[in-house]
Amino acid sequence: MSRVGKKPINVPAGVTVTINDTMLEVKGPKGTLTTPVPAGVSFKLEEGTLTAERASDDQAAFHGLARALANNAIVGVTDGFTREMDIVGVGYKADVQGSKINFSLGYSHPIEYVLPAGIDAKAERVNTKTSINQYQTTITLSGIDKQLLGQVAAELNRLRKPDAYKGKGVRYADRHYKLKPGKTGK
Numbered sequence: 001m002s003r004v005g006k007k008p009i010n011v012p013a014g015v016t017v018t019i020n021d022t023m024l025e026v027k028g029p030k031g032t033l034t035t036p037v038p039a040g041v042s043f044k045l046e047e048g049t050l051t052a053e054r055a056s057d058d059q060a061a062f063h064g065l066a067r068a069l070a071n072n073a074i075v076g077v078t079d080g081f082t083r084e085m086d087i088v089g090v091g092y093k094a095d096v097q098g099s100k101i102n103f104s105l106g107y108s109h110p111i112e113y114v115l116p117a118g119i120d121a122k123a124e125r126v127n128t129k130t131s132i133n134q135y136q137t138t139i140t141l142s143g144i145d146k147q148l149l150g151q152v153a154a155e156l157n158r159l160r161k162p163d164a165y166k167g168k169g170v171r172y173a174d175r176h177y178k179l180k181p182g183k184t185g186k
Contacts, residue, residue, distance in 0.1 A: 005041075005063030009050040009071050012078055017050060019043050024070055028077025030144050031118070035069040038062040043070065050074075076144035083153045087137040089168035092160070094137050096123045101139065105160040105170070113159070119143040119152050138173065 011017055018025040024035045024043060037043065040059035043066075044051050050070060054063040075081070087094055087105075095102045101121055103111040115121055120142050125135045139156070143149045153172065162169035164180045171177060 003064075005052050005054065005060070005067045007067065009067065009074060011045070011048050011050055011074060013048075015074060015078060017043075017045055017074075019045060024073065026070070026073040026077050028074070030077050030080055033073040033076055033144060035066075035073045038066055041066040072146045076146055080142055080144050081146050081149050083141045083149055084173035085139045085141065085153060085156055086171045086173045087139065087169075088162070088171055089160075089166075092137070092168065093125070093135075094123050094139055096121045096139070101156075103159060103170075106168075107160075111159055113156065116148060116152065118145055119149060 012028075015026065015028040018027075020037070022037055024037055026033050026035070038059070039062075040055040041062050042053050042055075044053065052063055052067040052070065054060065087103075089106065091104065092106060093104050099115045101113045101115065101123070103113065105111060122140045122142075123137055124140075125137050127135055141149055141152055141156075143152075157170050157172065160169040162171045162177055165182050167177050167179055
């Protein structure tokens with residue numbers, strides 16, 4: 001039994017949902033998204049409420065998945081999604097120039113990351129009060145496609161994974177990183 005699949009989705013005003021057998025197309029103020037509909041799952045739109053129904057109990061996992069994908073599409077075209085990344089480390093920085101992000105992450109060369117269409121980035125430097133003149137760069141990623149946004153954030157994280165001892169690298173801002181004590185056993 002899928003508890004997620006049973007929940008109805010409220011469709012706000014200004015959002016149109018087109019239901020096909022294999023695809024669900026959602027148009028809203030921020031753009032258009034399509035999401036797949038698995039076999040055995042169908043959607044019904046009645047009076048501003050979208051509900052997912054399954055043909056049999058064998059489709060319970062796909063029932064919840066289809067409903068979650070449809071909900072993410074509706075939230076994406078109305079509000080959008082954001083993800084924050086922190087760049088921690090002495091000399092580590094990033095600059096956004098149009099659809100490119102230029103990183104300086106302690107390698108012998110700068111890294112240029114090209115953002116895919118539909119993802120916007122904004123970088124700002126924040127003074128961390130741990131020492132004099134130490135700045136931390138925060139990158140705010142935004143877009144309407146939750147999956148693509150998460151993929152871009154994961155690729156940025158892989159450019160320089162956070163160090164286990166000092167925490168230096170490209171980190172997710174909403175995660176807590178537990179650091180290892182090192183040889184001295186701090």
